[in-house]
Amino acid sequence: MNLPLTGERICMTPLTETDLPEALQIYHSNPAYNELRNGSAAFSLNQLEEEYRSLSMLPGSYWLAITLRDDERMIGIGHLRLEQAESQKGWISLLLLAANFQRSGFGREVVKLVEEFVRCQSKTQIHVGVVADHISALLFWGKLGYEQYRQVIAPVGRLTRPVLLLAKHL
Template sequence: MSLSFYQDQLLINSLEQQELPRAVEIYNRNPNYNVLTNGEPTLTLAELSREYEDANQYPTGHWLAIRYEDKIIGISHILLENPNDQKPWIGLLLIDSSYQGKGYGKKAYLMLEEYFRSLDKKTVHIGVITSNQRALDFWGKLGFEQYRQVTASVGKLTQPVLCMAKFL
């Protein structure tokens, strides 16, 4: 199933395999995120390709491109139903650093939230690395609340992660 949402010049739709080089650029324009998840400031195309393929094994999983003026400015990965808890999860929402602070991340999230609501989902969940204060602030401003801390594998590293949810 292919997803597509459009609102106020922002289009969210499927991230295709041939678009992975642009996705790698977005990761690598966020070196602090890469260090948090992989211990290194850059990610290779081979590493992202493996992650892309692994995530595509989930029937309700979707890699998404966030597009503005026909340019991919961000990427996301969602699970409409996580097989571990049957709840919707946003696994990734990452905006190119040159587009951050302009409201695109918030708008993309709100578009995803609207989609989850249309599916009659009651909550949406995320996991945030405890040391990622910028992400904790972002999600907190959007109404997410912490409900548990776990130790989880994120990228190449295992570390403390805060599970957060928002009631829809």
Template sequence: MFETERLTVAPIEDEHLNDLYLVYLSNPDYLRITEGITDGMGVYTRDQMLRDLQVAEWTGRTPLGVIRQEDRKLIGILEYWERSDTDGMPWLGLLMIHRDCQRRGFGREAAERFLRWAAERGWPEVRLGVVEDNRAALSFWRALGFREYETREKRFPAGVKQVICMRYETAS
């Protein structure tokens, strides 16, 4: 799909599924907020992850692996809709990097390149939603230039959550 100096963002291959599962497990705050899981390992199963990937594809989302070029190791996931079923706009559904690789600029690098890729495709904007409790993610997306435009309720396995909807205009 696209590359950066250190990353390739491309479809997830079978050989990457174990690494992808470790990405999810390494982010217990995400699992707590979305899945309601508080004890991590063994509760969010590999089968659940595979189900979630299948549901993503059935609903028109495109899950991509964030792969480190130096060793071809999958270190994250980026998922997007080219056209959301709710408003017809492009949405970035998820960007998650393995905890051991966070705070090294990989997330920012993938996000910035994704936004350039979206602009190259002619998308006027990209939208995303952040669970209100996820303060770190809100700060991350604000720093990249996303702006809030509304708050919605959304049902997750963990229950109903307030989601802050944000947008980034690709053409300035």
């Protein structure tokens, strides 16, 4: 993956294990998200390390640190997965911004950069799964042109939940 991906206000670089304590603060600023995926507002460094290692083992897996361009402060994290070369799909499996950076256009900027990157990898679709009762996330992705194509019951963090699968043709 050619990183960094740089936008007007943000930069995305690989998220490393040494970044995880800082990334944990982003989870802590989103207790409702933690509740949706783990049944508890609390989220520990051990849980994040476990998730990081588990997703890192998947082929075509990329963890992203989302930082401000001007001061390199981490404001979010993400995870992207590009499927096999013959597949036309990319997946955004995580996009989480610090609570005080939400609803300010940063998420839209991240998605635009990721979509362009996925397009440059000869992928024609990008997918995302959203917990069915996470209304603000569904509205966010819908405004960006993502459309539901299926509902599944799937593991989400430490829970099993109804998940809406959304896709956008690039």
